[in-house]
Amino acid sequence: MGKQVVAVVNFPPRRIAGFKSEVLVIGGVPTEGDVVLLKPDERVENGTPIA
Template sequence: MHVTHDPAAGAAPQIAFDDFLAVDVRVGTIVAAEPFPEARKPAFKLTIDFGPTIGTRRSSAQITERYALGDLVGLQVAAVVNFPPRQIGPMMSEVLTLGFPDENGHVVLVTPSRPVPDGGRLF
């Protein structure tokens, strides 16, 4: 099922609960953050630890407006871990790190309000 959605248009069409379950959103801890000067839009390369079952995965995140590299290591974030890897410039992004736009359209990462075990699945 492929649904395109314009966030400015309001809520997306209803989906079945099984469609939601097909998206595997997990929590992980950023263990490394690096500059990504080769990216088309300003971004960082993230290495995120999702615990022993899933392991460590890489992600490109356009979060340079709201975050400094030094503030990212140790931060827990939510990411979709079951999309196919995607080539972003010279790196392969293995997960989609999730965020919401602020009032200026800059990404604010989705993080748990309290520490939780890495690898936990969103429900």
């Protein structure tokens, strides 16, 4: 809690692994290791459009 990540929230709902998903969280995939979630360098208002 208290952290921000970059996500797309205006996609139509989809079923993923049997669960309804309405959000696509954006992350980078390094050659080794786990996915790294993208986050803003500075705090922004939740819902701020990204470009």
